[in-house]
Amino acid sequence: MTPNEKLSRRDFTRLLTISGSAALIPMNAFGQRGEKVSLADLGFTSAPLPPTPLTPDENYWREVRSRFLLPADFAFINAANLCPASLPVVEAADRFARQYEASPTPATHTALATAGRETARTLLAAALRVTPEEIVITRNTSEGNNYVSSGIQLGAGDEVVVFGDNHPSNLAAWNDKAKRFGFTVVTVPNVNPHPGTAALVDAFKKACTPRTKVMALTHVSSNSGDLFPAADLCAAAREKGILSLVDGAQTFGVLDIDLSVMRPDFYTGSMHKWPCGPKETGVLFVNKDVQDRLWASVISLYAGSVGASKKFEGHGQRDDAKLVAVAEALKFQGSIGRDVIERRSRELAGALIEGLKKIDGVQFWTHTDPQRHAAIVIFRPGTTDPRKLGAALAEKEKIVVTTRGGADRPGLRISPHFFNTMDEIDRTVGAIKKHMTTGV
Ligand SMILES: Cc1ncc(COP(=O)(O)O)c(C=O)c1O
Numbered sequence: 001m002t003p004n005e006k007l008s009r010r011d012f013t014r015l016l017t018i019s020g021s022a023a024l025i026p027m028n029a030f031g032q033r034g035e036k037v038s039l040a041d042l043g044f045t046s047a048p049l050p051p052t053p054l055t056p057d058e059n060y061w062r063e064v065r066s067r068f069l070l071p072a073d074f075a076f077i078n079a080a081n082l083c084p085a086s087l088p089v090v091e092a093a094d095r096f097a098r099q100y101e102a103s104p105t106p107a108t109h110t111a112l113a114t115a116g117r118e119t120a121r122t123l124l125a126a127a128l129r130v131t132p133e134e135i136v137i138t139r140n141t142s143e144g145n146n147y148v149s150s151g152i153q154l155g156a157g158d159e160v161v162v163f164g165d166n167h168p169s170n171l172a173a174w175n176d177k178a179k180r181f182g183f184t185v186v187t188v189p190n191v192n193p194h195p196g197t198a199a200l201v202d203a204f205k206k207a208c209t210p211r212t213k214v215m216a217l218t219h220v221s222s223n224s225g226d227l228f229p230a231a232d233l234c235a236a237a238r239e240k241g242i243l244s245l246v247d248g249a250q251t252f253g254v255l256d257i258d259l260s261v262m263r264p265d266f267y268t269g270s271m272h273k274w275p276c277g278p279k280e281t282g283v284l285f286v287n288k289d290v291q292d293r294l295w296a297s298v299i300s301l302y303a304g305s306v307g308a309s310k311k312f313e314g315h316g317q318r319d320d321a322k323l324v325a326v327a328e329a330l331k332f333q334g335s336i337g338r339d340v341i342e343r344r345s346r347e348l349a350g351a352l353i354e355g356l357k358k359i360d361g362v363q364f365w366t367h368t369d370p371q372r373h374a375a376i377v378i379f380r381p382g383t384t385d386p387r388k389l390g391a392a393l394a395e396k397e398k399i400v401v402t403t404r405g406g407a408d409r410p411g412l413r414i415s416p417h418f419f420n421t422m423d424e425i426d427r428t429v430g431a432i433k434k435h436m437t438t439g440v
Pocket of ligand 1: 218
């Protein structure tokens with residue numbers, strides 16, 4: 001659409017919500033009579049948030065929501081998949097890109113790549129309660145997981161204990177590398193419903209032998225929504241001298257993560273998921289005590305300036321504007337409070353569970369005890385076809401969630417985050433009930 005074509009607010013909203021597909025977001029829209037409509041006219045702002053109240057109410061969360069380019073009538077409850085970046089992040093990435101493209105000199109590059117990236121690293125370290133020397137800025141969780149499975153020296157006679165519900169980047173990746181390097185993968189099967197901390201720690205301990213070198217697990221499973229006792233499992237690994245990798249793709253940016261308490265050797269996350277940062281940016285934490293046990297998978301120029309980043313972040317030329325914008329995402333969430341974001345997301349997930357419990361036939365794959373889940377809720381909608389239900393929600397109700405259509409825990413995955421409102425949760429429960437009752 002060219003700037004001359006008129007775009008009414010309704011059209012604009014429609015464009016943004018077509019089946020949850022990639023949204024078209026012009027920086028300026030056009031009103032019905034052709035006048036320019038700014039994002040502010042549409043109710044969006046990138047202004048700093050007001051101080052977080054002691055008890056944030058729906059008004060405060062609507063303020064937060066207005067920093068996202070999500071139209072008011074579009075319920076995007078799919079944070080586990082990919083999150084929208086907040087407007088401050090979108091604007092910062094654009095600003096830095098323009099700065100660079102207007103002056104693509106080594107000096108601009110140094111300012112962005114060196115100074116900006118190091119600020120992002122400092123904020124990442126603060127968010128995870130570790131040191132900047134332990135932070136590597138990656139492309140995503142997949143890359144971080146693979147840096148670990150490719151970078152630890154393993155061979156015939158060594159064993160790696162993995163969790164059966166790990167993401168392919170932390171499961172298929174280990175199995176593939178086992179074929180190449182000759183080590184053995186031992187899989188702890190997933191159990192549904194979540195059997196509790198003691199049973200899980202026991203299962204992992206039993207899977208370990210004197211030959212086990214690495215334990216690779218997931219903090220929250222994207223297939224079940226269950227939350228696993230990462231700190232206990234890392235402690236169990238540590239006691240036996242085993243390295244631990246925690247995949248935090250579904251916890252970084254939503255739970256208030258404290259790696260100084262969890263104490264993994266490696267922790268991975270994606271900025272484009274729950275932290276609502278720039279796409280294709282992520283984090284790999286490498287505990288300072290084990291940095292000499294990891295080989296670099298990519299060796300090139302433009303490494304980071306401190307600690308692990310000097311060895312593991314020399315990835316050649318990168319999109320520095322995006323790396324610098326990582327800092328904006330961390331500042332934005334930090335200005336709300338990570339504990340506040342965790343409470344809010346859990347509150348939305350809890351309300352969703354309570355609403356769904358009242359619908360006949362709903363069967364939860366996610367454990368409903370708040371100790372055993374975070375902000376992902378997966379359930380089977382009785383005998384209703386999840387694919388049809390997911391499509392009805394997207395097309396008729398403007399509610400976007402993930403559909404799990406296969407044989408493995410079929411159903412819907414709904415993952416609310418701090419940009420969602422309680423109204424959207426109520427509307428979603430109502431719509432699911434309606435379609436399950438009347439049929440889709
Ligand atoms: C548990 C888990 N690990 C890793 C990933 C991969 O994340 P990315 O695609 O950002 O690398 C995902 C994606 O959904 C995930 O759920």
